[in-house]
């Protein structure tokens with residue numbers, strides 16, 4: 001899977017993508033992550049990419065020209081196939097395990113990050129395939145949402161997680177939240193690990209985990225069971 005991120009702040013991605021699972025996935029060549037710097041497509045001596053919005057609203061808006069040119073340039077890196085273009089937006093479809101699973105089937109994804117008050121609607125109409133939101137709140141830019149998408153999608157690509165960390169046991173994989181988990185010590189501050197988990201009886205453990213997952217899902221996220 002190849003991710004190409006279109007952003008004014010490529011530097012923001014350095015640390016989050018340079019550790020642990022994502023770093024390993026890049027090293028194993030299971031994913032690659034490239035950047036298109038929107039600043040390179042700015043105009044004038046200051047390579048400006050934003051301007052005042054029509055209608056007199058306060059704040060700045062990203063101009064259509066630099067955005068369309070940057071997305072065109074990002075797509076041109078993929079010879080032979082057409083990547084889907086995602087726009088990270090609070091107005092988009094709520095991101096979910098189901099959408100991450102769908103994206104994990106793609107060969108490549110271009111992810112456009114907005115800044116300021118957002119992006120001129122004409123640029124979005126011209127180049128965006130899907131708008132994706134990470135929740136009903138407004139962040140200062142699409143970079144953190146893009147990181148969340150790259151991370152969640154990468155985890156679902158075969159080989160990215162080691163055997164011991166399979167995504168199959170995570171919340172949402174089978175429509176349920178994951179059951180509670182415990183590690184050593186067996187007793188902590190007077191609270192013991194449930195007996196069943198140290199019984200060594202694998203079949204009973206699975207049954208307990210399944211029942212507990214259903215119970216926890218019913219309590220915390222009843223909407224998932226509907």
Ligand code: SAH
Nearest residue numbers: 088089090114117118133134138139141142
């Ligand atoms: N004026 C816009 C918000 C702009 S926030 C509105 O009210 O809809 C600036 C940028 O941050 C957006 O263009 C988008 O790329 C990103 N962003 C902010 N909140 C987000 C969210 N919840 N999910 C995904 N992207 C978000």
